[in-house]
Amino acid sequence: MGEQRKKLSTTKNNPKSTIPSRVPSVASLMSQWISMGGEVIRKNLLKGGPIIALLFLIIYLAFASPYFFNLSNFLNITRQSSINAILAIGQTMVIIGAGIDLSVGAVLALSASMSAVAVSYWGLNLAVGILLGLGTGALTGFITGVIITKGRIPDFVATLAMMTTARGLALILTQGLPVPSHFTALKLVGYLPAGLIWLGSGNVLGVPVPAIVIVVITILGWMVMTRTTLGRAIYAVGGNREAARISGISYVRTKIITYTIMGLLAGVAGIVLTGRLNSANALMGEGAELQSIAAVVIGGTNLFGGEGGVVGSLIGAFIMGILGNGLNLLNVSAFWQRVILGLIIIGVVIFDQWRRRRFAV
Amino acid sequence: MSEKPLLRLEAIDKSFPGVHALDHVDFDLYKGETHILLGENGAGKSTLVKILSGSLPKDSGRIILRGKQVEITSPYHARSLGIGMVYQELSLIPSLSVAENIFLGRLPKSRFFFVDWPGIYKKAQQILKRLNLNIDPTVPVRHLSLAEQQLVEIAKVLSLNEQILLFDEPTSALSEEERQQLFNLVNELRERGISIIYISHHLSEVPLVGQRVTVLRDGKKIATLPVNEADEDTIIRMMVGRELKEQFPKEETSPGKPILKVQGLEIKGALNHVDFTLHEGEIVGIFGLLGAGCTTLVRALFGLEKIDSGKIYINGRRVTISSPEKAIGLGLGYLTRDRKDGLIHPMSVVSNITLASLKGISQLGLLKHRKERQVGEKYVNELRIHPPDLTRKLMYLSGGNQQKVALSKWLCSGSKILIFDEPTRGIDVGTKAEIFQLFNQLTKEGVGILMISSELPEILAMADRIFAMRRGTVTAEYRRGETTQEKLLKSVS
Ligand SMILES: Nc1ncnc2c1ncn2[C@@H]1O[C@H](COP(=O)(O)OP(=O)(O)OP(=O)(O)O)[C@@H](O)[C@H]1O
Numbered sequence: 001m002g003e004q005r006k007k008l009s010t011t012k013n014n015p016k017s018t019i020p021s022r023v024p025s026v027a028s029l030m031s032q033w034i035s036m037g038g039e040v041i042r043k044n045l046l047k048g049g050p051i052i053a054l055l056f057l058i059i060y061l062a063f064a065s066p067y068f069f070n071l072s073n074f075l076n077i078t079r080q081s082s083i084n085a086i087l088a089i090g091q092t093m094v095i096i097g098a099g100i101d102l103s104v105g106a107v108l109a110l111s112a113s114m115s116a117v118a119v120s121y122w123g124l125n126l127a128v129g130i131l132l133g134l135g136t137g138a139l140t141g142f143i144t145g146v147i148i149t150k151g152r153i154p155d156f157v158a159t160l161a162m163m164t165t166a167r168g169l170a171l172i173l174t175q176g177l178p179v180p181s182h183f184t185a186l187k188l189v190g191y192l193p194a195g196l197i198w199l200g201s202g203n204v205l206g207v208p209v210p211a212i213v214i215v216v217i218t219i220l221g222w223m224v225m226t227r228t229t230l231g232r233a234i235y236a237v238g239g240n241r242e243a244a245r246i247s248g249i250s251y252v253r254t255k256i257i258t259y260t261i262m263g264l265l266a267g268v269a270g271i272v273l274t275g276r277l278n279s280a281n282a283l284m285g286e287g288a289e290l291q292s293i294a295a296v297v298i299g300g301t302n303l304f305g306g307e308g309g310v311v312g313s314l315i316g317a318f319i320m321g322i323l324g325n326g327l328n329l330l331n332v333s334a335f336w337q338r339v340i341l342g343l344i345i346i347g348v349v350i351f352d353q354w355r356r357r358r359f360a361v
Numbered sequence: 362m363s364e365k366p367l368l369r370l371e372a373i374d375k376s377f378p379g380v381h382a383l384d385h386v387d388f389d390l391y392k393g394e395t396h397i398l399l400g401e402n403g404a405g406k407s408t409l410v411k412i413l414s415g416s417l418p419k420d421s422g423r424i425i426l427r428g429k430q431v432e433i434t435s436p437y438h439a440r441s442l443g444i445g446m447v448y449q450e451l452s453l454i455p456s457l458s459v460a461e462n463i464f465l466g467r468l469p470k471s472r473f474f475f476v477d478w479p480g481i482y483k484k485a486q487q488i489l490k491r492l493n494l495n496i497d498p499t500v501p502v503r504h505l506s507l508a509e510q511q512l513v514e515i516a517k518v519l520s521l522n523e524q525i526l527l528f529d530e531p532t533s534a535l536s537e538e539e540r541q542q543l544f545n546l547v548n549e550l551r552e553r554g555i556s557i558i559y560i561s562h563h564l565s566e567v568p569l570v571g572q573r574v575t576v577l578r579d580g581k582k583i584a585t586l587p588v589n590e591a592d593e594d595t596i597i598r599m600m601v602g603r604e605l606k607e608q609f610p611k612e613e614t615s616p617g618k619p620i621l622k623v624q625g626l627e628i629k630g631a632l633n634h635v636d637f638t639l640h641e642g643e644i645v646g647i648f649g650l651l652g653a654g655c656t657t658l659v660r661a662l663f664g665l666e667k668i669d670s671g672k673i674y675i676n677g678r679r680v681t682i683s684s685p686e687k688a689i690g691l692g693l694g695y696l697t698r699d700r701k702d703g704l705i706h707p708m709s710v711v712s713n714i715t716l717a718s719l720k721g722i723s724q725l726g727l728l729k730h731r732k733e734r735q736v737g738e739k740y741v742n743e744l745r746i747h748p749p750d751l752t753r754k755l756m757y758l759s760g761g762n763q764q765k766v767a768l769s770k771w772l773c774s775g776s777k778i779l780i781f782d783e784p785t786r787g788i789d790v791g792t793k794a795e796i797f798q799l800f801n802q803l804t805k806e807g808v809g810i811l812m813i814s815s816e817l818p819e820i821l822a823m824a825d826r827i828f829a830m831r832r833g834t835v836t837a838e839y840r841r842g843e844t845t846q847e848k849l850l851k852s853v854s
């Protein structure tokens with residue numbers, strides 16, 4: 001093995017062969033490190049088109065607004081971006097697998113409603129209520145996956161159907177009222193437990209809980225996509241479904257697991273949002289599906305599947321959050337904000353396409 | 362040929378990130394000649410012709426066509442300059458009919474802007490006739506075999522009546538008969554004054570179609586010489602830059618017990634009562650022409666075709682194989698004839714290599730990256746995958762190098778029964794020996810290999826037994842050394 005590795009590293013195109021060989025070990029070792037470092041930088045920084053955009057945005061806003069560049073504003077942005085970030089991580093997995101999930105906003109509302117109803121009306125304890133909400137999300141995702149694979153229905157159609165179904169179920173569950181509502185609150189039942197609120201708006205050592213949730217989920221998502229056979233299967237199925245099948249990778253299993261994870265994450269987002277809003281309702285998270293897809297696209301994941309990563313999507317979610325925050329600080333009207341977001345999505349994707357072609361990454 | 366060249370390329374240079382694909386290459390083409398372009402996988406052949414066809418921009422250099430310098434900006438532009446190309450990776454649209462594909466982008470219209478369908482079908486039929494091709498021009502291309510698709514692709518370019526034709530490995534998917542037809546056609550075109558650049562890894566084709574030969578190596582032009590000076594040894598030495606080992610290093614093995622047995626396999630309209638047995642440590646070759654059913658047979662074994670009747674035994678146990686997953690579970694591996702069907706283009710080289718052996722490089726679902734890299738490095742080195750960069754995305758490899766990756770995937774899969782449909786398709790002469798060496802290693806470990814090949818020398822040298830097929834029936838069986846090219850061809854046609 002050692003010999004082969006040596007052979008690998010002495011190919012013609014290697015920049016280190018240009019270093020004169022008269023100065024031995026130290027210089028050659030250093031040059032090797034430099035060329036290796038260069039390679040790492042090339043592979044990763046260039047992959048990070050979105051991170052460049054994020055840095056530009058931060059630098060620009062830091063100069064443009066005196067209120068932008070400070071810790072409390074950043075914590076604020078983090079809280080505001082957290083829901084989109086959580087959903088975007090799941091959406092990334094779905095999209096890399098050549099799918100798309102339009103139901104995430106509705107599933108978020110359904111899960112949140114389930115948890116809120118369980119703890120405030122059914123009197124279940126907090127942990128059970130949360131588990132019930134997460135379980136609802138995961139189950140919905142599982143069902144979506146089964147419908148897509150077993151029913152052979154395109155992802156777009158199946159999740160579109162699930163979007164209205166889940167929204168409807170949430171409305172039925174909450175009877176169209178916020179949970180807890182003032183009506184029930186008068187009867188002195190139905191306040192949300194403090195623990196649930198803490199999940200959305202609490203802090204640990206000054207760090208907002210949602211920030212911790214994002215970090216944990218991003219790390220887990222990154223591990224799944226880069227370090228597990230499941231992640232490999234998702235990339236393979238998204239890159240070429242037939243080829244994956246012929247290589248022994250189960251399309252059905254991969255798809256179902258991916259959508260289940262997505263559903264679970266929609267549940268997490270639902271609970272965090274409930275905590276932040278201090279209540280749940282059946283109409284929360286409207287438009288969240290498109291927001292999460294936008295974050296994924298800005299993050300450099302290919303909408304046709306097979307390429308991309310969760311870290312990019314996290315950055316994408318933050319770009320959107322910072323943009324919204326910054327434009328507010330600059331007193332740009334909400335109407336114009338939408339126009340600007342649209343232009344930014346197009347700009348980032350054009351840049352990304354160019355970068356891929358130019359550097360063959 | 363003493364007048365000025367029709368087309369001259371001067372100092373064409375092209376780099377991709379990490380690869381200098383063409384290094385100041387000069388090349389010329391005269392009216393009415395077939396100029397053959399040779400070189401190892403990744404030498405830059407496709408890149409050169411793609412620059413001519415307008416599908417890749419050059420970095421620097423000059424293209425002089427009919428005495429005038431031109432900048433070819435797109436395939437459309439190339440076409441208007443009289444240049445047509447048959448791509449190595451076919452460019453047909455699967456869901457469109459044969460006729461639509463042939464006339465793509467220039468469907469003849471009748472009055473009132475409506476497409477003149479009867480006229481198109483008739484024209485398409487005429488063009489297909491020239492290739493002796495009997496396909497219904499109304500069927501969607503996805504229903505055609507790879508060889509048929511290749512011929513349609515050629516028909517499409519022929520229908521353009523261009524003055525310069527670029528053929529990038531046009532015969533790699535064809536069997537003997539269609540190859541002969543293609544040679545006749547190429548020679549006929551040339552006599553009509555058309556100029557052709559022809560890329561192939563089949564050195565035996567050189568004297569049959571070419572007038573001059575140019576050899577590329579690592580993006581540099583090594584030499585251009587007339588065909589009568591270009592005997593195989595000379596060419597090979599120029600291509601690989603070293604002496605070549607034995608081309609077919611077959612090692613005798615003593616086959617063990619039967620691992621795969623097929624009895625009376627029947628698929629309506631495709632296979633007719635096929636019987637055969639594959640033993641441990643044995644290489645069985647299957648040989649047949651277009652439409653003989655070889656590919657259908659192996660697809661059926663891998664659960665990709667519905668079987669009407671017949672029995673399959675693996676290690677003496679009767680099995681039904683309903684899906685590829687099941688087949689893999691039973692220890693089978695299958696390299697598809699069209700490598701596109703087995704590769705994940707946006708994924709890295711190493712991930713493609715290990716795709717069918719994820720169990721072997723993981724524990725509890727967690728990948729062991731070090732182990733994976735070791736497996737990847739082994740094949741990158743042994744099969745000379747170029748550039749030797751494990752993390753490069755597969756889509757940025759040359760055709761032959763992609764084929765090596767597709768093959769590696771099964772070589773390392775640990776499968777006990779390997780089915781290879783044209784394993785060396787598009788692979789250069791220098792690497793073939795390496796591949797067969799790996800076959801030997803596997804058969805020594807008791808793996809049985811079922812190999813479809815239309816390369817006569819290869820199948821004659823490497824297969825312990827050869828089955829000849831014609832129209833879905835096995836017409837003859839030979840042991841190694843029992844038959845000759847002529848005899849084998851006779852039993853299939
Ligand atoms: N789009 C691309 N991006 C990056 N690298 C590329 C691209 N196309 C080709 N290359 C590289 O350029 C080199 C030459 O490739 P090319 O396809 O011309 O080889 P070839 O001579 O046609 O080989 P083969 O016999 O395998 O078809 C290879 O090393 C390949 O990896």
Ligand SMILES: [Mg+2]
Nearest residue numbers: 407449759760
């Ligand atoms: Mg090529």
